[in-house]
Amino acid sequence: MQEITTDRIVIVGAGMGALYAALKLAPRPVVVISPEPLGKGASSAWAQGGVAAAMDESDSPENHADDTLNAGAGTVDADVANLVTQEAREHILDLTKLGTPFDRTEDGKYVLSREAAHSFARVVRVKGDQAGAEIMAALIDQARQTPSIQVLEGTMAVELDVTDGAVTGVAIQESDESRSEPIMLRGSAYLLAGGGSGGLYAITTNPPRIRGQVIGMAARAGAKIADAEFVQFHPTAMDVGEDPAPLATEALRGEGAVLINKDGERFMQSVHPDAELAPRDVVARAIFAQHQAGKRPMLDTREALGEEIKTNFPSVAEYCDRNGIDPAKETIPVAPAAHYHMGGIATDKEGRASLENLWVCGEASSTGLHGANRLASNGLLEALVYARICADGIAAKTNLHDAPEVDLTFDGTGFPPDAQGIAALRQTMTDKVGVVRNADGLKQALFNIASLEARDPSPSFQNMCATATLIAATALLREESRGAHERSDFPETLPGQATRSMMTFAEARALRDSLAEDLT
Incomplete structure (x- = not known):
């Protein structure tokens, strides 16, 4: 595999979290891996509701945190909820300065909407239902004016290289159907901000390319995955x-x-x-x-x-x-429809994954904010808060303020995933790991996923299957109904404070293999 080494920070993804982090890292040089042209295909650009923040005088971050805890059905990390809600107002003001045209009243106050499970109207909107698109437009405009940010459009990450428990490279390839041979890009630090898993389901609101690849890529490299069973259906x-x-x-x-x-x-x-x-x-x-x-x-x-x-x-x-x-x-x-994944790559309060030199923000991460059921419009807020936190952590490690742009040429032919295999995987997830689940269906899902995984060696499809395996495996092990995880064979919620699930792909695969004999 061809290798390219750069002093730039490598950011996988080009949505809100990725671009906000890139701007916060300036003037430190970054290279952004973007499967689509900027603004196309990012989940954050599709977000309609807005950003939740206690902007009204009658509201408070404490109220916002309480609503987050209540919606999360017992698995929210209270410290994370307090951190994120305390910072919310600051990020709304920052986005305003960056050019986001939030809806305002005649006297200049922010127009606030109330959404489900919020005790106050606190969702800041743009043109009614254009929040994601307009915030992204403002960030893209700023990113294009920032010399330290290089964007490699039409490229996608497919694999992480790990040495002694630390990420040392990310394999990238062209994102069109020809799928060139991957190139190993080695940078100074790595931030994953590439979206969630909703597209793993046949019925989804997510952009077509968002199918759990970033979570699966980290999982296959050995990263711990948290709360994978909690998928929010809009x-x-x-x-x-x-x-x-x-x-x-x-x-x-x-x-x-x-x-x-x-x-x-x-x-x-x-x-x-x-x-x-x-x-x-x-x-x-x-x-x-x-x-x-x-x-x-x-x-x-x-x-x-x-x-x-x-x-x-x-x-x-x-x-x-x-x-x-x-x-x-x-x-x-x-x-x-599958809309948002509360689970993802487990991070600490500084946005660091279990692998060294790897940070994660946005829907690919699981910070503990969302618990078992994300509070409406907390998704964009979390992406903003942790993009800044990750940027601060990376900046403390990387002091270089200049680096030449990455120059690469893709060669050869890679392995694009089989469209029929993707369709079969998505239908399995909808039919067996959907709104209401049971043990028989989850076991069948794991069997189906293993069969599909064995047929298609493309790294992108392998990443999808890894994430699907983790969702089904953790759903099988959680023998209760809690938040977005509903088991028809275990309809009650277990008493007391629930524990968050933590699983590696190796553990999920071992569980899957142990069930295989029963289904063959």
């Missing part, structure tokens, strides 16, 4: 046959939209005191149950928003329009 993906499924943002329910079934019945009022604003796991399971009963659940925005949805929520209006739905006059069919 309750109100639009059920219109698109892949990925368009998202009907939770902010719509914050504005008064209600959930009804084909008979016109509101079903959330009998499920939870907060009805449509119940925690996401509760709403997702209720919608799933309506589907299972053949009652076709729908989101009704007609009375709450009417024609205003078209100006206040332009993304949702666009999705509706291209699917022949007039949301001012018609209901929007919805279904739960």
Whole structure:
């Protein structure tokens, strides 16, 4: 394998966490590995709701932390929740200075929305449902003006090189279907900020390329993975046959939209005191149950928003329009879709992974903030806070302020993953490791994943299978229902403070292998 050595810090991913960290590291030189052109294909650019922060005088970081703990169903790290919520306001102000056009009132205050499980309106938005895209646009503009940031567009990371427990390189290749031979890029430090795992599921709101590869890459290198079983299913993906499924943002329910079934019945009022604003796991399971009963659940925005949805929520209006739905006059069919992974590469409070010289931020990480069920709009907030924390840690280790740009040329032909194998993996995850799980289904999922993994040697697919294995294995071992993890064969939540799961890929694979004889 060709090798290139640079004094630059290597950042894998090009979403919000990656670019924010790159800006915080300036003038230290970084090279950003971006599978798509900047702003395309990053989960953060697709985020509709906004960033949660206690900006109102009646609210406080303590209230925000309490809501985070309550939503997380017993597995949130309280110290992390306090840290992140205390810093939230600072990052909103920083993004404002960087050019993010947050919605403001006539007297200059931030427009705040209330989302599920929040006790206050504290979600800072941009143009209604454009927060992710507009924050990314501001960060991209700043990154392009920063000489220390080099972006390698059209490249993807597929493997970490580890020596004596420390990361010493990352193999990268072209991200198009030709998939060249990988090049080993050796830098001064490594930050993984490459997204989560939602695309491992057949029904997802995630960009097509976000399929657990970064988590799997770290897992295959030996990193510890935390809370892998906790996958958040967004309750109100639009059920219109698109892949990925368009998202009907939770902010719509914050504005008064209600959930009804084909008979016109509101079903959330009998499920939870907060009805449509119940925690996401509760709403997702209720919608799933309506589907299972053949009652076709729908989101009704007609009375709450009417024609205003078209100006206040332009993304949702666009999705509706291209699917022949007039949301001012018609209901929007919805279904739960894999949306956010609370689990990921285990990090300490400084954003460091269990492997030396490796930091992680954003959805690829598991900091302990989200617990078993992420509080709405805490995802972008966590990415911002830990991007800065990781940048500070890397900066303390790396003092170089200048390095030539990385110059590389890809050669040969690599191993692109088989499209049929990916489709089979995604269907297995939806069918067997989805909204409601049981032991038989999880064991079958592990058997299916092992079979698919053995057929396709491409490193990208191997990374997907590693993450899928970890999700299914930890879900099998957690014999209770907690937060987003629902077991039909263990419907009760065990009493007391739950422990977070920690597992290596070697441990997950050993569990998978031990079950193989029972299923063959």
